Amino acid sequence: MAPYEPLRLHVPEPTGRPGHDTDFSYLPLSEAGAVRRPPVDALATQTSDLAFTLIRVLDKDGNAVGPWAPDLDVATLRKGLRAMVKTRAFDARMQIAQRQKKMSFYMLSLGEEAISCAHAMALTDGDMCFPTYRQQGLLLARDDCNMVDMICQLFSNQNDPLKGRQLPVMYSSKKQGFFSISGNLATQVIQAVGWAMASAIKGDTKVASSWIGDGATAEADFHTGLTFAHVYRAPVILNVVNNQWAISTFQAIAGGEGTTFAARGVGCGIASLRVDGNDFLAVYAASQWALERARRNLGPTLIEWVTYRAGPHSTSDDPTKYRPANDVARFPLGDPIARLKQHLITLGAWSDAEHDALQKELEAEVTAAQKEAERHGTLADGHVRSPAEMFEDVYKVMPAHLRQQRQELGI
Amino acid sequence: MDNDNNSSSDMNAAQSRLKQVNDPSGGSAVRAATSVGATSAMTMIQALRSAMDVMLERDDNVVVYGQDVGYFGGVFRCTEGLQKKYGTSRVFDAPISEGGIVGTAVGMGAYGLRPVVEIQFADYVYPATDQIVSEAARLRYRSVGDFTAPITIRMPCGGGIYGGQTHSQSPEAMFTQVCGLRTVMPSNPYDAKGLLIASIECDDPVIFLEPKRLYNGPFDGHHENPVVPWSKHPLGNVPEGYYTVPLDTAAIFRPGKALTVIAYGTMVYVSEAAAAESGVDAEIIDLRSIWPLDLETIVNSVKKTGRCVVVHEATRTSGFGAELVSLIQEHCFYHLEAPIERVAGWDTPYPHAQEWAYFPGPQRVAEAFKRAMEA
Secondary structure: OOOOOOOOOOOOOOOOEOOEOOOHHHOOOOOOOOOOOOOOOOOHHHHHHHHOOOEOOEOOOOOEOOOOOOOOOHHHHHHHHHHHHHHHHHHHHHHHHHHOOOOOOOOOOOOOHHHHHHHHHHOOEOEEEEOOOOOHHHHHOOOOOOHHHHHHHHHOOOOOOOOOOOOOOOOOEHHHOEOOOOOOOOHHHHHHHHHHHHHHHOOOOOOEEEEEEOHHHHOHHHHHHHHHHHHOOOOEEEEEEEOOEEOOEEHHHHOOOOOOOOHHHHHOOOEEEEEEOOOHHHHHHHHHHHHHHHHOOOOOEEEEEEOOOOOOOOOOOOHHHOOOOOHHHHOOOOOHHHHHHHHHHHOOOOOHHHHHHHHHHHHHHHHHHHHHHHOOOOOOOOOOOOHHHHHOOOOOOOOHHHHHHHHHHOO | OOHHHOOHHHHHHHHHHHHHHHOOOOHHHHHHHHHOOOEEEOOHHHHHHHHHHHHHHHOOOEEEEEOOOOOOOOOOOOOOOHHHHHOOOOEEEOOOOHHHHHHHHHHHHHHOOEEEEEOOOHHHOHHHHHHHHHHHOOHHHHOOOOOOOOOEEEEEEOOOOOOHHHOOOOOHHHHHOOOOOEEEOOOOHHHHHHHHHHHHHOOOOEEEEEEHHHOOOOOOOOOOOOOOOHHHOHHHEEEOOOOOOOOOOOEEEEOOOOEEEEEOOOHHHHHHHHHHHHOOOEEEEEOOEEEOOOHHHHHHHHHHHOOEEEEEEEEOOOOHHHHHHHHHHHHHHHHOOOOOEEEEEOOOOOOOOOHHHHOOOHHHHHHHHHHHHHO
């Protein structure tokens, strides 16, 4: 027998780095319409194959094909396009405002708009999302979206609903089904499962939807969430947004090499789907399937949304330092807005002129909202809430030691 | 519901129960008992179970879960019979994942439930640290009250049962340092039930530490003696119905004039034994709520006696005693006639075979009394 070679530590590397192109063949793809759609009451074990394929509806020519094509009217499709364009316009404007130091920090959802916008449109009022920091589309796609409130939060100004306590983008809005964003990763997954368990304990009809990126799936709370969701058959959707990058860390470092994130669900006995996250129709259809399953006491679904983080992680990093600058253009799943636009044009229900007009209208809407928010100040002009308020809400009723410390601060 | 709603009669009841220990005539205690219905002799385990029973009955939003908590009723039997009475959707077993137990409780709290979860031993709580420190404790603050975590996290703590390093710890200081948490440790069945009900009703997250050496009787550190059962102790006489012991209120466990002892949990009885054996007329304060703290009761006592000994079972360095000594120095410096003494567990892991050398027993406490009196 051959002698043993010394053992080697395997540290995964992306195929592309600055200076040489990414080989995207590491991502298993399926043709649009090629993946089967099981009935919503299928056993979890009967979905195992769907963790390794890719559910897609929109083909290269903008047609909706296959068993997952949702039955959506043109008005709904236009609404979805509007939500995505709005989200992108909002992000672009806020990115500039951050450069102008009106806020300390910002995070774009560029390229990932279909996932949160289509999912939001599939939800029912009363359902609760437990988001991470790149799901602003969940708020912006809502009919009751309040951009002024969102921008006041970003600017940490006098009207910031969170009183300047949270980093920009860490929104909280119970009435809009949006749980307070933590900033500590993955904590929200097990909390979403708990919320869903509570809904089941009370005999309610509401479901929870938790959100996590590929990188944070390495945290214990993600795996714990899968176990509890399975054990108690919790009415929850476990969304994993695989955008390939966690700051500078490629998804293989989170454990994506040679497998999929959807496959995590299979081992836990959870129905699992792997879906084209840049395909608005596929996102809507898969969300609807999982929501129906949850609402019918059929238990949780894990959905891996395959997408690409087209922007930096946040305003604090420069992605050209760690990945090829042409990745976005070469990513095989394209741009979610361009793809839905093409679909509507194919249907004869949209035109470039209408799209340009929509773009301008929404940019103006965002600009107007920003102007309104700026009336209440920005971080740059120092119109933030009084430090006296930082002692409130630590406890329901302020204890003596905090009253004393507030006095020491002299306010 | 809100612990601020505690009626003054509940508060009086709690205080007069404690007074009865040193007041055999127990006049006010009799009134207190009638104000809260029938009483019966309970161990601390029975009292805790009774608290959960009362709250499961009163409030549909209360749920109880943890490892072995459902069918079996918990390894210490604190939840025995509750699943049978309230069903599996309100009292149930959880996977062996402290992070998952607390994390789901935070989500349930956000929904509107009042989960009461059991961590099988306080020594096992560390995997849940992120969910306690970063999530439960700060949810109200970071969401400006949009979401809250009105959860109670029960856990047996303390040594004296030959539990070794993983079944003996007293981690209270890890929680008192976290803003937004309440940390509670009862020393007797009466307080255990009243404090647990107050904790469940409280809208803040509560760390509820149960000194397991006190589950069956008031242990004074003389491990060579048989345990005195709670049925022989006045504080083992517990109302069967609903009552609360207010959070953030200490009790004068033993009034005295010579020096002030600040203790909680098992150390209350150890200090009582030390006072009896040394003949020092110690005023023993049982904190009950470790944080937020009843500073007024402490300051009044130390200003009266001028001497103070702080006693806890947890390791000494950065233990809660350090905070107590600091506060007393800030508030009572010109009344002190001696340096403040600290008696605590040694700064080592809790050993197994050597546990009685580790445990701060009555002799160590009495020696501290002597130093404080002779200084």
